[in-house]
Amino acid sequence: MNQIRLSNTHGPEWVTLREITGIEEQAVANTSTLDAIQLLDALIVSDYEGGLRQGEVVNLTPWDREQLLAAVYMRTYGVRIESTIKCHQCAENFDMDFELDRLLESLRPGSYDALGVTGEANGIYRLGDGITFRLPTGEDECAVIGLTPEEAKAVLLERCVQSDSKSDELSKYSDIVQNTMEALSPLVALELDAQCPECGHDQSVYFDLQHYLLTTIQAERKRLMQEIHALASNYGWSLSEILGLPRSQRKILAGLVEVDEGGGL
Ligand SMILES: [Zn+2]
Known part of the structure; x- marks a missing residue:
């Protein structure tokens, strides 16, 4: 079991996740936030008093959800992220790798002071100019699926900014509110620097943890x-018995069969 502390300022402060099985691996059909939420919900062990329960991942803010996706990745595949990149200049392929735990540490949100906010009760934040808001959750993100970025931003602000803050002034501060929300609870989705070892060309590579994890499972x-x-x-086990095995156990047993058969699977 993995116990992970949440940065939630209200609600459960930690969650227990179990190892992935073939049931969850098979259920990943896409790389959307909804797929991520369904995967995490399925892995939650709800037996512990005070922890996050199944069905509650949708209430998490982006940064907390990313912590859980990272925990699933690291438990399943280790800390290393590996990718093959095609150089934009010389067209050679080269490998890029980094450690996910170190990337997460570098993205960890700064202090409220540094971000210019104060934390109030029940997950509400106040900007210096008086606007109060809560952070978007998975539920808010799902509510804006399919909208243009401009429409999505307007709907997110409508849902998350406190009603007493809604004035003509809000449009003036909408960018600051959105940027502060992202700084308080970032997604692990960013441009990383990569350098081609053949020709030395520098280029940026987009990395999105949710997309990477869900693609890796599907692959x-x-x-x-x-x-x-x-x-x-x-x-002679049934399909449901095999799918229900923890992934590591299934792989060890399949490896033993492979050795017995004297060949590769
Ligand atoms: Zn190159």
């Missing part, structure tokens, strides 16, 4: 089928 679908086939053939 293993064929391998999952091979493991199911190996275990079903050798042990």
Whole structure:
């Protein structure tokens, strides 16, 4: 079990996640925020008093949700993120890798003072000029799916800014409010610097943790089928029994079958 502390200023302060199984791996159909929320909800162990429960991931702010996605990634695949990049200048492919825990640490939100806000009760923040707001949650993000960036921004502000702050002045501060929200609870989605080892060309590479994790899980679908086939053939277990195995256990057993058969899966 992984216990992860949340930065929530109201509501549960921690969550317990279990290891992923084939059931969740198979259920990942896309890379949307909704897919991420469904995956995390499925992995929550709700048995502990005071922890976040299944069905409540939608209430988390972006930064807390990213912490959970990172925990799932690191437990499943380790801390290293690896990617092959094509150089824009010489067209050679090169490998780029970094450690996810160090990237997260570098993105950790600054202090309220540094961000120019004060924290009030119940997850409300106040900007120096008096505008009060709460942070958007997964529910708010899902409510703006399909809207243009401008429409989405307007709807998010409408949902998150406190009604007593809504005045003609708000439009003047909308960018500051949005930027402060993002600084208080960032997504792990950013441009990273990469340098081609062949020609030395510098270019930026976009990394989005949610997209990377969900794509990685989907890319293993064929391998999952091979493991199911190996275990079903050798042990005679049902599909639901095999899918219910923790991923690490399934892989060890499939590896043993592979050794017994003297070949690769
Ligand atoms: Zn190059």
